[in-house]
Amino acid sequence: MKKPIALLLALAMTVSLAACGSTPEESGTSSDSNATSQESGSENQESDASTPDSDSGDADNQDGFTTAVEGKLTMATNAAFPPYEYMEGSNIVGIDAEIAAAIAGKLGLELQIDDMEFDSITEAIKSGKADVGLAGMTVTPDRQEEVNFTVSYATGVQVVIVTEDSAITSVDDLFAEGASHVIGVQRNTTGDIYTTDDIEKKGLGSIDRYSKGADAVQALKTGKVDCVVIDNEPAKSFVAEVEGLKILETEYITEDYAAAMSKDNTALYEAVNTALEELLADGTIQSIIDKYIAAE
Numbered sequence: 518m519k520k521p522i523a524l525l526l527a528l529a530m531t532v533s534l535a536a537c538g539s540t541p542e543e544s545g546t547s548s549d550s551n552a553t554s555q556e557s558g559s560e561n562q563e564s565d566a567s568t569p570d571s572d573s574g575d576a577d578n579q580d581g582f583t584t585a586v587e588g589k590l591t592m593a594t595n596a597a598f599p600p601y602e603y604m605e606g607s608n609i610v611g612i613d614a615e616i617a618a619a620i621a622g623k624l625g626l627e628l629q630i631d632d633m634e635f636d637s638i639t640e641a642i643k644s645g646k647a648d649v650g651l652a653g654m655t656v657t658p659d660r661q662e663e664v665n666f667t668v669s670y671a672t673g674v675q676v677v678i679v680t681e682d683s684a685i686t687s688v689d690d691l692f693a694e695g696a697s698h699v700i701g702v703q704r705n706t707t708g709d710i711y712t713t714d715d716i717e718k719k720g721l722g723s724i725d726r727y728s729k730g731a732d733a734v735q736a737l738k739t740g741k742v743d744c745v746v747i748d749n750e751p752a753k754s755f756v757a758e759v760e761g762l763k764i765l766e767t768e769y770i771t772e773d774y775a776a777a778m779s780k781d782n783t784a785l786y787e788a789v790n791t792a793l794e795e796l797l798a799d800g801t802i803q804s805i806i807d808k809y810i811a812a813e
């Protein structure tokens with residue numbers, strides 16, 4: 518499984534290097550209104566008999582689920598992770614926003630999106646303030662102790678961004694004997710978790726943690742860090758926007774993205790997970806992803 522993905526990634530990156538300048542902006546525009554607004558859920562799906570404002574969506578509806586806010590599916594995210602979630606004007610758009618809108622539509626709920634720090638999402642889910650965390654979130658064993666993950670809807674790859682003239686030419690350079698790089702990451706993401714374990718704890722370098730991936734990339738640009746370890750798709754959009762940076766062709770690790778939900782709300786979990794499975798099976802998820810990510 519690892520080798521083909523590495524190859525595919527290398528290919529994808531070669532192609533996307535040529536294309537990535539225009540990809541996020543272009544597809545973002547076409548994602549239009551239905552991703553963020555309160556009424557988005559019911560708009561773009563086949564009409565459902567129950568309307569969001571009627572008595573659906575609360576404890577006694579026929580699906581038996583409750584939501585944080587009656588009649589709404591509340592999504593927690595960090596809108597600084599293009600093309601999965603990012604700001605377009607005052608709207609949050611992107612792959613996850615559209616997936617959530619499609620799920621909400623199937624459940625007869627309105628979508629509401631709450632923007633927060635990435636490391637606040639799990640707490641928002643656990644406390645029941647939000648129904649679903651959709652944030653390009655990687656399934657990890659530690660997180661599985663805190664939340665229920667739905668079926669995976671996408672694959673992510675941790676990659677390494679360096680300056681074009683960097684002495685770091687392969688991921689393996691980060692683990693080499695005597696290595697002492699300063700690695701930039703987004704706080705509490707898997708890039709942070711893995712590099713902390715693989716590099717910092719082994720005395721092979723130190724980690725600088727930023728609240729946004731884009732800030733870590735700026736730190737690379739200004740020479741404060743030697744590289745940034747981050748998910749491949751945001752990496753592509755950041756590199757497209759900042760001169761003089763590139764993504765190493767070797768991958769750090771491949772991971773699965775899924776939606777995070779409360780362990781206590783099993784009826785809602787079942788409803789959302791089933792909706793997501795249907796959207797995967799009928800090709801809706803793939804077409805949303807294809808809108809934002811250039812096919813290889």
Ligand code: GLN
Pocket residue numbers: 595598635652653654655656673703705706707708748
């Ligand atoms: N996939 C990474 C993680 O789950 C990063 C997600 C993000 O920054 N939104 O940790």
